[in-house]
Amino acid sequence: MKDQVLDRIFNKPSFLLKFERLELDDNFCIIDKSEQVQRFAKRPDKVIQGKDVRLSFPEFMDLKIF
Secondary structure, eight states, rough: OHHHHHHHTTTTTTTGGGOOOOOOTTSSBBEEEOOOOGGOSSSSOOTTTSSSSGTTTTGGTTTTOO
């Protein structure tokens, strides 16, 4: 089973592989984002430049500014 999943991930033609990204500032505010990154957000409507990433991605809630 594990090998089947890895095979599907790594043996796709390169034009089918796509990565999404978020660029954050020191305060965890969104500076820039890729086109479809909101597909992974709990609150896609909050994935907006200038907003705190923790509003849309609760898995980042424990991040602290040092």
